[in-house]
Amino acid sequence: MEFGYFTLSDNRYPNNPRTAEAFLQDIYAEALWAEKVGLNSAWIGEHHFNLLGVNASPLAMLAQLAGATTKLRLAPAVTLLPVHHPLHVAEEWATLDLLSGGRVDFAAG
Incomplete structure (x- = not known):
């Protein structure tokens, strides 16, 4: 069994003082920590036009x-196909897979 880091990138809670910038920095740091402690993957969420989410580009x-x-599998916590051009999705994620040495797991919804 393998375990990974998963975030929907939602940051809107009552009385939450954390800025969107700080939250994105936290997500990055937590994903680095995930590799350090031996987790298998990092799944980063995508949100558009939503008060909850702060990350439009996982x-x-x-x-x-x-x-x-060097080892962490890299994945979107679902790429939202209706808001992206299909050719761009294929090209961009294929490029990331090449740059990462084949470490991309892709999810669409």
């Missing part, structure tokens, strides 16, 4: 993680 976060990790 691909950007995962690209940064690809350069900072």
